[in-house]
Amino acid sequence: MTVSARAMAAATPASRDRYVDLLRVLSLATVVLGHWLMAAVGADGIGNLLALVPPLQVLTWGLQVMPVFFFVGGFSHALSYRSTERRAEGRPVYAAFLRARLRRLLGPTLVFVLVWTAGALLVQLAGADDGRLAGAALRMVTQPLWFIGIYLAMVALTPPMLRLHARHGWAAFAALAGAAALVDVLRFAYGVPYVEFLNFALVWLAVHQLGFLRADGRLRRPALLAVAGLAGAVALVALGPYPLSMVGMPGEKVSNMAPPTLVLLCHGVWLVGAVQLLARPAGAWLERPRVWRGVVAANGVAMTGFLWHLTAMLGVYAAQLALGLALPEPATAGWWAQVPVRILLAAALTALLVACFRRFENPVHRDGRTSAPAPGRGSGRGPVAAVGVTLCLLGVLGLSMTGLGGLLEGHSATLIAFPITAPVAIAMAVGGRLLVERSGPRAEG
Secondary structure (H helix, E strand, O other), X not given: OOHHHHHHHHOOOOOOOHHHHHXXXXXXXXXXXXXXXXXXXXXXXXXXXXXHOHHHHHHHHHHOOHHHHHHHHHHHHHHHHHHHHHHHOOOOOHHHHHHHHHHHHHHHHHHHHHHHHHHHHHHHHOOOOOOHHHHHHHHHOOOOHHHHHXXXXXXXXXXXXXXXXXXXXXXXXXXXHHHHHHHHHHHHXXXXXXXXXXXXXXXXXXXXXXXXXXXXXXXXXXXXXXXXXXXXXXXXXXXXXXXXXXXXXXXXXOOOEOOEOHHHHHHHHHHHHHHHHOHHHHHHHHOOHHHHHHHHHHHOOHXXXXXXXXXXXXXXXXXXXXXXXXXXXXXXXXXXXXXXHHHHHHHHHHHHHHHHHHHHOOOEOOOOOEOOOOOOOOOOOHHHHHHHHHHHHHHHHHHHHHOOOOOOOOOEEEEOOEEEEHHHHHHHHHHHHHHHHOOOOHHHO
């Protein structure tokens, strides 16, 4: 436990919703555990355990908890934007809001990208990326960045979506959900090309909107949400063209995740209802000082842990190979026997990586204050911030698709119908971050 974590825990106001902080930590931790379990690494490369053992796909109905993170994000973004507005006393706040929300997110993300880029270049210059495991690792390690790219879009769209929520409340969520359903109808019933990509925005914005509703105390019937969401997801999977898995499977024609489908939205609704049902007992538990200090400490490094957890897992497998230990065939008895040991070692290596890179997530002054920017005397430059965050999200999404293999050869992927290479994606993310940082009023100095 760091001194700053103790100080922040002790200074927690009575009005703070501690359960939201717990949900943020648990959702990312669950995703990390799911990735460690699903990665089936063997001598022939890196596969997916759920594709090898299809009955296990039902586990994704509990392990796919990214909707909870977006729900928590909506709650936090609503409170943060309103707080920034109050402190700005009528001045435009968009640029200040973006800088405050993106600083903790983009700092550790860009450090991760630049460190891995340097490593990938060294590996490729040495000609060591032609092995199946090395090549797969360079493609795989950036895949979780898709979540950060989509999350950046949620941050950027918070002000207009919050205004929509203030005017229409539940009707705004219903409109987004209805639009997502219409997209699936156009996609599956009429074969309209490319329309499915709209659900990258519609589905995640709808879940994000549920966070706004929670911020205003309007999620009053969580049991109804949970039952309706679960029943909807089950019915759609049983009767529609949707797969069982809530994560993408290699070779499947339809994925519930990429692009998101109405099933994933129903899945998110039932998860939101379920976690809301646990809010009261969890709130009492979080009043314990030791428990709360642990949540505060974990929140301070959660994004860093998420970014580096696949690196840690790959490091465990690399060490196993370096020691001359054979990799069992995935999903065999020998492979399962090693799972607990691999997870413990991956957790230990993740903790070591967090210790090395945590300083980039939430820089803290010696007196315990964070470095998040506040509105300055000027108005800031909202359009500059908007262009910056757009470049960031496109760059991060592009890198999640290209991976870091073939950096020197210029391998590309298609992002929104346009080809993009890893160097271009990295340049966009870094340039966008600089624009966001420079969007503040000069008076903030």
